[in-house]
Amino acid sequence: MNDETSALAGKRSLGTLAVIGCSKVVAGMWRVREWNMSAAALNRYVQESMALGVTTFDHADIYGGGEVEALFGDALAQTPSLRAKMQIVSKAGIRPRGSSAGAVGVKHYDTSRTYLQAAVEHSLQRLKTDHLDLFLIHRPDHLANNDEIADAAESLIREGKIRAFGVSNFTTRQFDSLRAKVALATNQIEFSPFELQALDDDVFTALSSAAVSPMIWSALGGGRLFSETDELAVRLRRELTTLAEKYNASSWVSIVYAWIFTLPCAPYVLVGSRRLESLQQAVDGSGVKLSREDWYAILEAARGKPVL
Ligand SMILES: NC(=O)c1ccc[n+]([C@@H]2O[C@H](COP(=O)([O-])OP(=O)(O)OC[C@H]3O[C@@H](n4cnc5c(N)ncnc54)[C@H](OP(=O)(O)O)[C@@H]3O)[C@@H](O)[C@H]2O)c1
Incomplete structure (x- = not known):
């Protein structure tokens, strides 16, 4: 582990999103399949976004059943030099019901070490990259073992497969209890004038005290x-x-x-x-x-x- 990754893995690291170079405005890739873009068109979108200063791209393994990461990987392959100038975020932990990769009979959450490590490998293959800048647990798992999650995150960081680790849709208590085991770079949550819960309960306050920025x-x-x-x-x-x-x-x-x-x-x-x-x-x-x-x-x- 070099000094920088060791700082990112350290529990007391502050402002990790800034350390890994995330842009304050992040391009969300969830809906990309609806955009009906070719890899060339997505490559243009990515380059033009980056010209606006939007250098961070948010994915999840389940977006488009894996197709979104794969299309992004194809778009990136057309201009490999872009990779060093962008930050790729992806998430895992939701196992959908159905026929796509990772799908199962009953939709459920899986944050076991084996599953998370395999999910990162699959995302890297689809995205045609050797690391994620940020890897998030997509939703809190009712059967989570925080020690196991911390071990998985730390070995992924040690192996250079992810630069930082975080969560999404966690309550303050869930966030704090995992943060006691492993450094968390962010909690990605829903917030808008239509959805004020993060303001009304103490999610933002707790993140401020921890010097962790939400996405x-x-x-x-x-x-x-x-x-x-x-x-x-x-x-x-x-x-x-x-x-x-x-x-x-x-x-x-x-x-x-x-x-x-x-x-x-x-x-x-x-x-x-x-x-x-x-x-x-x-x-x-x-x-x-x-x-x-x-x-x-x-x-x-x-x-x-x-x-x-
Ligand atoms: N962690 C999680 O659980 C989670 C859950 C949901 C989403 N996300 C992430 O958050 C990202 C953003 O979510 P979202 O797509 O629901 O966000 P949003 O930005 O609130 O909504 C985007 C939708 O609004 C439409 N829109 C119309 N005019 C717009 C304008 N001027 N500016 C922006 N959008 C406009 C877009 O259509 P047009 O394309 O036609 O503009 C699009 O359908 C996703 O891509 C995903 O990466 C994470």
């Missing part, structure tokens, strides 16, 4: 924010449009990202769009400094009532 998924409610008929979406768009004018922002969408980037836990935000303009809107949002009052105005629109 936020479905920041735009998975596209719900664009629905014409959704009353909450309409109310939010009205508020966001007013603020976009006030802050001279390129789009009201940027204000949503600004709202998330304002959180003291220093989040990284995933964008799930096929369009580069959407990535640009998120990048622009990172530069907007909302006042405290305006931040609470968005929360009020999200909840439909003022704070107590």
Whole structure:
């Protein structure tokens, strides 16, 4: 283990996402199969994203039943020099029911050492790379053995197959109990004006105390924010449009990202769009400094009532 990987493996390492060079705006690959892109088109998307400063790409072994990682690997193979300038995140631990690779009769979670190590190997093969910059447990496993998970993560880091390790969709208690055994770089969680639970329970507060940045998924409610008929979406768009004018922002969408980037836990935000303009809107949002009052105005629109 070199000094850097040893620092990343150390329990007290701070700000690991920054250490491994993740961009604050991360391109989410979940929906890539719906984009119907060829490897050449995805290669262009990746290169243009990176030109915007979005150098981190989020995957999971189950996205498209493994097809998303494979297509990304084909896209990467067209310009191998890109690999050193990007960060690849992937996740494992969900075993879907069905016929795709890793599928089983009953959908379940598997965080056994053997399963996690095999899952990383398969992701590396599909992605045509020799390491993941960040490997996450996709969802908490009710049958988890934290010592076994810690052993698996530490050997993957030692072998150079992953640079850092983290989790996704963990409660604070689940996060803290695993973090007592192994360094965690992040907890990737859902948060948006439609999904406020991480704010209402203590997930963000606990991450701030641990100096660990969350990664936020479905920041735009998975596209719900664009629905014409959704009353909450309409109310939010009205508020966001007013603020976009006030802050001279390129789009009201940027204000949503600004709202998330304002959180003291220093989040990284995933964008799930096929369009580069959407990535640009998120990048622009990172530069907007909302006042405290305006931040609470968005929360009020999200909840439909003022704070107590
Ligand atoms: N850890 C987990 O359990 C978990 C769960 C879900 C997702 N994720 C990760 O988070 C990423 C983002 O999630 P998401 O796709 O639900 O996020 P999202 O960014 O909230 O939603 C993306 C959807 O909104 C649409 N959209 C329309 N206008 C948009 C605009 N201006 N900007 C952005 N999107 C716009 C997109 O369609 P167009 O493509 O047409 O723009 C797309 O269908 C995923 O790709 C995945 O990597 C992780």
